[in-house]
Amino acid sequence: MAEIFLSDDLTDSDRFEELESIREKLIAAGADVNPIEGKNLGQSVANVFVPKNFAPLWNDKVSENDVIQVTKQSSIFIGLLMDFQSPSEIEDCNKITKSFCEAMLEGDKAGRGNVVCRVLYDMFKMAFPVKSKAIYLIYCTWLQCASKKNSTYLLELEGSKVERFVEKLVKDWEISDVEIRSLRREYQACLHRLGRYQNAASAMEDLLNSYSDADITGAEAISDAKLCILQSILTEGEYRFDHLREIDAIQALKGTPIYDLLEVFITGDLEGFEKFMEGSDLSEIVLDQEKLDTLQRKMRLLTLVGLCKANPDTTYKAIQDKLDLDEDGVEDLAVRAFQLKLLRGRLDQGNERLSTTYSIQREFTRAQWEDLADKLTVWQNNLENVRLSIEEVQNVELAA
Template sequence: MEKPDSATVALEMAIVRSVANMERGNSPTALAQEFRAYFKRLGAEISEEKSPKGIEDDLHKIIGVCDACFKEANENEIESVLNGIVSMLVLIPVERAENLILAFCEKLTKASSYKLGMVALRVGWLMFQSLDDHSSMRYHVYYHVVQVARQVDQVHAVFKDVDQLRQQFAACPPSNEQMQKLLRLLHDVLAAKVMVELLGTYTSENASQAREDAQRCIMAALEDPTTFLLDPLLALKPVRFLEGELIHDLLSVFVSEKLPAYLDFYKNHKEYVHSLGLNHEQNMKKMRLLTFMQLAEGNSEMSFETVQQELQLREDEVEDFIIDVLKTKLVRARMDQVARKVYVSSTMHRTFGRAQWQQLRDLLLSWRNNLQGTQDAMKNVAMRIELMTQQ
């Protein structure tokens, strides 16, 4: 990220001053203009002139482009800007701000990395806490907050148990349909983790009794779009009890095989895959990402042609796919569109067995030896300095 120029710094400082003015009760008009100028500076399609229709139209335009700040490297700046938008939203009567609040929450769910997701989570929680307890919008904001929390694996920070959840909405309870939707989301988020914990309680003696639980756990992990490291499931005793069955074979494909292996499995067992309730297109998407991770383990440099062939993509799909991979943070790489290559700096391993432990051991030993060499060199330097001082 390039160092911000003086104009950008001036805009940031102006926003900070305007937020401070807002906190003292001054008009939000000045902040709206600063936001317009700030997002214009980031390349967003927005004019710097305030809207003649008033602050609500200003907010509509600002929220429409507010995710442009996600491109910035300074997370404190991003959080300050988004919190400034919250401070403007809460000044508008809720009945007139509903669509604006929903649009803003949708933007928060677009945070594409862990750090940005944590920023979005804090801002969303601030939005939730800023609303009156009797506001029906608290439910909608909370639902989006849970979605953001899911992306950064922080659901425990916003959800403790159902009793606390109901108490949280005691002043304005959601409808049955809304509560069902929220509980369904929470179940989808927590089910896989809870199921893994459940399976871990079984022993070799009673593992056969966990057959249905093991199948549900595998299915939940496979259909979860945010779960990519599936190797630990194979070590669970109830899952090992399923060896030789199709569900275990399918899990093994996702654990260590490449895309062609999945396609062969699907070709031979199409009806079985659909009977599990799994979506073939989603399976393909996950298997392509897992295959890319495996390729990245042994290749620090890959051509677009290799990616296209290995992942069975069209030529015009390669760049978008690589961008999607980088967003997951499972692989750290740089894409060179001119050279049509991907340069991999690191990747998360799909499996972590004896070979990976050996690799980690060798890395730590090398690190220790390098530290020892540095320490010895520093001692020699210190001795030379001492001798020169004595002379």
């Protein structure tokens, strides 16, 4: 969609007339909006653009076309106000934009997400003054509203472009660190809600790494770090978690139940998980039955990985005893591990064995890194020897 450029030729009289038109449409939808009085345009707009005045629009009885018409007209009107230049006028417009965005959030919660995302998408394409925070407010609100059901109007979600957007916010709008983290938090939540789990995990790590050493023990950092751990261990298809230890904000959680739970998923087994769940204070970890079932399924798979890592030729009996499964349960679990690429190998049903040639490395310690470095050095030396041998053969052929 082309960028929308708004006219700066309108007089205050024109704006008052447009505001009155919006007020009348809100009243027609069922809102109780006070009459517009006085000559202070900013205050008059602030009195109309409050969430309660837009609330009747979210009623199912109001047609989607009417909702689009009023919200679209209101969003463009905000743009018409943004040709103000003084700091106080721009700040007043920022407050009006924020109030309108809060109304859009209420609309999303009421089931009008598709309309809201469309309006916010179009607003994001408008040309606002450099010093206005309108784009920041609109983008954060859109991130909160976007979902799989209403993601037709998708704004930019590519990580590198979002980083450039953040850089521009810092440079042009003097956005604070707290506001930037708020944007990063909404961006991460949006990706997770849209099912882009790998991107969401990267965005969460970017958020946690944005905290300074002085901030990692603050309430915001603690909350984000806890959420990072929970999202990671609950995400289907994710079975490697040792890299989370390297994040300072997560290290700051050492000694807490949520950090202990992370350690169970890095190094523990099903028995250790069940003992942890029985003996720990989990008041800070909100886990419903569905989440508990997910964690238990993952721990069964990780326990199987551990057994196969210790013994690549594992008997059904050993798996049955460890996981309290019957023969069919063992085979179903092994097939699932193969599908998830946690293991490679085959089921030797005749001998009731699980023969594996590969299992994921759940924890990559310093010793493993050193072993990998040694192997790479050997491969490099071997390649160098091959290169020298080829050169010798070529020299002999040339001499002949």
